[in-house]
Amino acid sequence: MLTIAPEFYLIFSVNSSLYGVEAQSVQEIFSLPELTPIAEAPREIIGVVNLRGDILPVMDLNLRFGYNQLEYCLTDSVIVVEWQKLRVGMIVNQVNEVYNISPEDMTKELFYDREVPDRSRSFVCDMAKVAADIVMLLNIENLLSYSKSVEPLDGDKNKYNLALETVKYTKERIFCPQATPEDRAIFRERSQNLMRSSEKEDLTGLIPLAVIGLSGEYFGLDLKLVREFTDIRKVTPVPCCPPHIVGNMNLRGEIVTLVDVRRLLNMPMLGAETTAKVMVVWVDDLVAGIKVDEVFDVMYLHPAQISPVPAAVHSINDEYLQGTAPYGGKMMSLLDLQKMFNKGDMIVNEDI
Structure with a gap:
């Protein structure tokens, strides 16, 4: 046959x-x-x-x-x-x-x-x-x-x-x-950016970033940690978990836990209930979904454009920020996902 x-x-x-x-x-x-x-x-x-x-x-x-x-x-x-x-x-x-x-x-x-x-x-x-x-x-x-x-x-x-x-x-x-x-x-x-010639553009040393929106603010994070973006489907709540654990979602047969990093960043939950996007990330051996309001862009950032976190941003928990950079005429905060998952109690190991 x-x-x-x-x-x-x-x-x-x-x-x-x-x-x-x-x-x-x-x-x-x-x-x-x-x-x-x-x-x-x-x-x-x-x-x-x-x-x-x-x-x-x-x-x-x-x-x-x-x-x-x-x-x-x-x-x-x-x-x-x-x-x-x-x-x-x-x-x-x-x-x-x-x-x-x-x-x-x-x-x-x-x-x-x-x-x-x-x-x-x-x-x-x-x-x-x-x-x-x-x-x-x-x-x-x-x-x-x-x-x-x-x-x-x-x-x-x-x-x-x-x-x-x-x-x-x-x-x-x-x-x-x-x-x-x-x-x-x-x-x-x-x-x-698309107009630039690929032969003339040197990406050596540039940082690839995914740009997302949370509660009206721009955030950039390491693109190498992002597996995909998708829509939020049916979410099953998980009992006895911290508030930032939203629940589990079936993603083409794979169970992905959704988290809301706004709580760790001390950000208002504006728009958090109506968000319909999830960013699936891979940090070390952990796969998780992060709720986001919008996915704006994929870009390359020169390290010289990164500035320290200004005092005006200290209302956000800057422990998980690596700095700030300009984007779209505004300021973008750079998230440290590695630190957030490893030290931010994002992983729940307790037996229920």
Whole structure:
């Protein structure tokens, strides 16, 4: 019996739905930057960005599928894919993981007794089971082809090439008009960072950081300790635990304990009850989830930009802070996760 080898797919979410693309077509992933709108461009091409000297068009997948445009936020990402030397960025809400999907977990039988459309032109080529989720696997060739009339989940690769076809608009196009001045500064900083040539940029000695938000404050932490970002799902409380232990969450079969570091930092719990994001970290041999309000960025910080903790920040428990640095026109505090987990009573060893 012939066995077909599984393939790797990058899974991501757009408007609460899960999609996947072949991992080999993905070139890179970065946080959504400020985009430059183009007056004569297809409706779904929101703008372009200077990616280390190359002009990269960036697509809104909601518009490509024929849905309404959603507001963009700092937690959105851009996945750069390539097909026949055509590179396009796709705006997604969250990047999950690369999964090894077997053919037996896929199905093309989506319509049963209904009339089956021409699937060779569809954006979705398969549906797949990934853990407890259903993922729509996209056909990159069809997705990166353009037609004047776009219907949901339908494309026509034989009419117009995405890079050549243009549609004129009479309405002024502005990238992310609802963004606050602070958010716009971060979007702009990201685009400036992407503009730098990889050959000229020396990352030696720079510190990779993940930038998160807690109760209205910016915090940076060592990116090497971060395993992934994900949404908070059903949380099961754990009895007889300290207040900072929120409970346990089932993450694709792995039980992850959620903690709230605000209590250790003596911070107000503003927004803590409505937060929907968790940052999964790996400190030594311990895997845990940290509740966060927002995930802003991934950046490289020069050690010379780090300053001592000023007196104004002493309202926060600075025992677990390594210093401060500028970010987005404000001050960012640098968290010492190693010390927080090893000396902050984050680990509960008592038997219940």
